[in-house]
Amino acid sequence: AGELPQKSRHVEAARNSEILRSLKPGLVLLGGQVDPEVVPKWEEAEVSPRLLALALGAAPPGHRVFAEEPSPTLCYMLTGGTTGSSKCVEVRHEMALHEVTPSLGPEDRVLQHTAVLWAASALGQVDIALAFGATLCICDSLDQETITEHRATVLGTVPSALESLEPKAVPSVRAVFTWGEAMSKVLAKRWRSAELQVLELLISTEYWLCLFCEGEASIQGRSIYRAVAGADVAVLTSWEVPQLKSDPGFSGELCLRGPMVTAGYRGHVGSNLLPAPDGGPPFFRTNDLVSLVGRCPWGQLRLEFRGRSDQLVKVAGQFVDLSEAEARMAAALRPAAAASNGELSEVVILPAPASVGPSSGVAPAAHAFVSASSGELRSSEASRFLSLARSLLPRGAALHLLTGQMPK
Incomplete structure (x- = not known):
């Protein structure tokens, strides 16, 4: 947070205040370079001194620091800070465990360069390595020298970060995951022509690995994504009388459910969740507009991403x-x-x-x-x-x- 430009620090301060308000943590770790402007006031968070003592190991007799029962929750992540409407997402263990790809293994080296300020991206890079027993290379930048020094074979980043890199200059890289924004035709062609595996992911803090694109596009040039096994995909075709459709030919707001999808927001019970017509777990509304264009030979849906259903652009x-x-x-x-x-x-x-x-x-x-x-x-x-x-x-x-x- 100390590296944020001046105009962005009030946003981060608001995010940190929301963290203390909603989670009431007993222990907060601050980096040495954190700017005082982004540190919220402790007295406003009503943090319990007893919890702080427990977290520091000064537990009084008879008190347990850890819960007696295992929790499905892995961690909490704050999202929406740049939109002015921060929400605390419950990330479950099964979301992190749901990683599917046949081509990564212990011999791979995954570059972890994103600051923890962007928690979903940072943990996503960590998760790629943990899922396949690969080596995690922690650094603070994504450039040719860093990639070469760490002999990285896997990159996970936003497409704009790849603009300044040439695939031929980083021969150790064999797989690239992108997320967070659309990838231009020119950039995609440059990286795919180097015979690299490039996977464009449609993911967020609320839903992890569920939809990916390997370069297929519609006549209009829009990316065509495929659902991974275990991801249930539907579209909300009517907002007045909610109707969920999962057959090719329908368009609407993308709705998801599965082990890779959050159970909801802390303090906002039922927010963005839609009851399923089959009586199963609810669907999560993503605010993304898609068209269902067909199915893969193995039955998974193919969809065309058409933009946001609100006035937010990335x-x-x-x-x-x-x-x-x-x-x-x-x-x-x-x-x-x-x-x-x-x-x-x-x-x-x-x-x-x-x-x-x-x-x-x-x-x-x-x-x-x-x-x-x-x-x-x-x-x-x-x-x-x-x-x-x-x-x-x-x-x-x-x-x-x-x-x-x-x-x-």
């Missing part, structure tokens, strides 16, 4: 709330337009259609449309207005300035 592994960005841009641009003898009509930011990116590179994550009268465009303040608009633009978004009414 850029460099972090969610950006487009509705919040809209409001922020409109509030700042309206007085700027008035000062230029113009008038701001509307600001609309839309997520880009889900795809693996155009042939020329990575597609914008979103498109921002600013509709204004032409007054400020003819004034001496035009360049200042445009500069302000660009500075407020979410990272990875394209800016479109319209001089007429916004098309509907």
Whole structure:
């Protein structure tokens, strides 16, 4: 957290306060480089001194530090910090144990480079190694020198982190797992042409290994994912009267259940869970939109990822709330337009259609449309207005300035 930019530290402070509020831990370990700004106030968390004493080993006679019964819970992870709505996810042992691939073994070396601030990614890298008895190489960066030094054979990371690497420069690598954001056609072709196994995973803190893509894409260029064995996939086709469908041809919100899916959020009983029509365990609603396009020869569903069902888009592994960005841009641009003898009509930011990116590179994550009268465009303040608009633009978004009414 000490390495976070100044504007992101209030987000991390809020996340840490939520951890103390919801979990009430008895012991908190802090790294030596943690900035004081992100450390929450202990008195607000109502942490029990007795629990703290137990955690430190000063247990009074007759007290047990560990639970007498085994717990299905492996750990808790906080998610949604970048969206302003943090939730505490219950991660169970079976989620970590559900790893399926035939090609990894003890001879492999998995690079663990992600900071624990991104808990799901960090633990995912650890889990890949633990699942197959491979060597875990802990480091603090993902670059050619680090990969070569550790002779890493397996990388797990967001696609944007692979942009600066050349597959031929890291010959020890034979398998790459990506997650967190879409992989462009250009980047995927570069890594797959080196005869590497590249698996694009559709995962989150709430659901682990369940859907993967090996490069198959639809006519529109969207990734086609396959479900692993044990993953039950369905789509919610109606929100007013919930209807779950699991047959090819249906589109809707992706819903999942299985050993790799969380049992829910701590303190939010039933949140994002949908009763199953077969009377079995409930399905988890992911907020992702998909189309069921067919089945594999062994019966597992194939699906096309079509984007989010809300106004969140992911850029460099972090969610950006487009509705919040809209409001922020409109509030700042309206007085700027008035000062230029113009008038701001509307600001609309839309997520880009889900795809693996155009042939020329990575597609914008979103498109921002600013509709204004032409007054400020003819004034001496035009360049200042445009500069302000660009500075407020979410990272990875394209800016479109319209001089007429916004098309509907």
